[in-house]
Amino acid sequence: MNSFSWLEGVDVLIVDDDYDFAKSIEGYLSDYSATVKIITNPAEAILSIENKKPDLVFLDLKMPKISGLDLLPLIKEVDEFLPIIIISGTLDLAEAVETVKSGADDFVSKPILNFDEFGLVIKNVLEKNSLSKEIENYRNNLENIVELRTEELRNANKQLLEEIQKRKNAEEQLKVGTSNVIKAIEESRKMLSKELHDSIGQKMVFLKLNLELALKNKDDSGRYIETASESVTQISTELSAIVKMLYPQSIDKYSLTDNIESLVESFRKISNLNIKTIIVGEEPALDRQVKLNIYRVFQEALNNITKHSKASSVVLITEFLDNKIRCEISDDGIGLEMNIENRRLTSTGFFSMEERIADLNGNFKIETEINKGVKIIFDLTL
């Protein structure tokens, strides 16, 4: 006896109105430990398959009411991979082709004359079926992998687009920054030329005039030379003020607090502001750049207060805490409506203050409200 091990434990459903024939197959299959269920009424087949899926279905081609070929697609609807073998007593070639086309996996003729061959048909069908299932699983897996890769690509693409956008924004900011820097240079050139023209230029004309008068009136030249000498003194004072404004030499020589104090002193002289300075803690040794940048922020803040604020009092706080510096410059003036983003784009003064603190890796912010003054706060770690 052949072993037909593939039949062991296989769950078989036979749908055939010919009970005796079905029984003969059952007898054969149970010899090899297959489990067999027989249904003679085809109308019950679908329900039975739905309740418990067999591993293999034998389907009689010619049954009353519904033929095997009509039942076949209904079974495939329940499980497209369920192997189906058609049984027919009168199967001709055309019918055989028809059954395979309809999705049957194979067919056998009644009566079964050679059970060994019958066993091999079952073996082929089961193998073919498990192969189809494997291929289907593989295809599904492949689809999953493709979907996963597509998703990964989509994400990478999205990140790339975000990166491009970030760079565009950074470029945009750089452009704005550069144009602000250019504007700042232009402004300071304008200021310098105005200063030289209005004050030094006028005094030079006056000086020349007095020297010419002295030459013309040799007898009375002393008077003119005296006036000329006064002009030279004034010119030299103004020149040193301009030089100091362009680059305060004292920055290197004195502490930041002393520099701020002398800056405040010069603002007290040119305005009626009541300026109060508060220093907390001990100033540590500071880099020239740190001193210069902080000094410039104080200078611009005081310039703004003098030019725009209509304030009467100003408070400057400088705190030295461990390795941190924190400063506040507040006035009690008219304040302003602040949209930081707009200000950054359009205001050279605010922009340069912020840039100078950013340059020292510090934090900078402006707090203000209409009629509630302006408070500039910044801090940095040394």
Ligand SMILES: Nc1ncnc2c1ncn2[C@@H]1O[C@H](COP(=O)(O)OP(=O)(O)OP(=O)(O)O)[C@@H](O)[C@H]1O
């Ligand atoms: N303390 C303040 N009080 C009220 N308004 C202020 C104050 N500081 C600045 N502003 C307002 O904010 C604007 C922007 O200031 P910012 O210093 O950037 O430019 P600016 O002083 O007009 O010109 P610049 O500083 O380039 O010479 C000012 O024109 C002014 O309207």
Ligand SMILES: [Mg+2]
């Ligand atoms: Mg300004």
